[in-house]
Amino acid sequence: MSEDPALPGLAEAAPVVKANHKGHRERLRTRFMEAPAALPDYELLELLLGLAIPQKDVKPLSKALIARFGSFADVITADLDDLRGVDGIGEVAAAGLKVVREAAIRLARAPVLNSSVISSWDALLDYCRTAMTTLPSEQFRLLFLDRKNVLIADELQQTGTIDHTPLYPREVVKRALALHASAVIMVHNHPSGDPQPSRADIDVTKAVKTALAAVGVSVHDHVIVGRKGHVSFKAMGIL
Incomplete structure (x- = not known):
């Protein structure tokens, strides 16, 4: 039986997709380091989710979270059960979002103490x-x-x-x-x-x-x- 010529092509496509995904995340990280305030909510959330879910393209997930809850602030303050109800959000990602919220609260409280x-x-x-x-x-x-x-x-x-x-x-x-x-x-x-x-x-x-x-x-x-x-x-x- 002759080898299907399509199979090698498919095998070669996987690392290209992975490389493109890695490159996108690196470019996003560079933009953040240069001008953090310039990133829209979904991209800031994308960077954060990338730390918890490093092997996956989380851009669709970050957009889905913003669409459901409204803003970056609304996402990190959302109820845990509501977060877990979003497809793609596991315990690690949910914990990461809550760490950000607690960090923000402690930073804001520090000048008052x-x-x-x-x-x-x-x-x-x-x-x-x-x-x-x-x-x-x-x-x-x-x-x-x-x-x-x-x-x-x-x-x-x-x-x-x-x-x-x-x-x-x-x-x-x-x-x-x-x-x-x-x-x-x-x-x-x-x-x-x-x-x-x-x-x-x-x-x-x-x-x-x-x-x-x-x-x-x-x-x-x-x-x-x-x-x-x-x-x-x-x-x-x-x-």
Whole structure:
């Protein structure tokens, strides 16, 4: 039987495709090193996924993730189960995305640590936006301060639904006393994007303020963050 002439051609094509893929990734890496901010979201995500999935062309996967979640920030803050539901995302890739998110949060938090948060208010807002703005569900964080307004604890108190997070004044008081805190800043996000406070937001803020005042702890502010900005209850005259 004579050899099929098409077979050698197919065998030779594989390394060419591999070489082209490798060359593309190297060119993308060079562009990133020269001008990181110039890369669109899907290419930045492509570089990141390439570290977790080195043997595969991840450009289609990065575009699929952006199409599903909306942006680079939305991808790295997406729920783990939602990420795993995307074909091509395994545990290694999902972990890599979450490492990036945690790194961003820690970088944003660094300027706030060991200094008065009142004098570092812009840095505090940057941290809150980084940690919470693109989350798919509401979260309530409590920032506990000492007598010099230095941050002594940053704790996630509750995680709720897309439009509601329960917060219990008694638990806030209990934690403030355990930490010997002198003041508290309340922070939560609105996944809808609109940071304007609801009636429930205002009511729970007043309830927490009253409960803490009874044990000598003040509420410096309640900040709501969303894609459309942030609001400060103190600036609005609610506190």
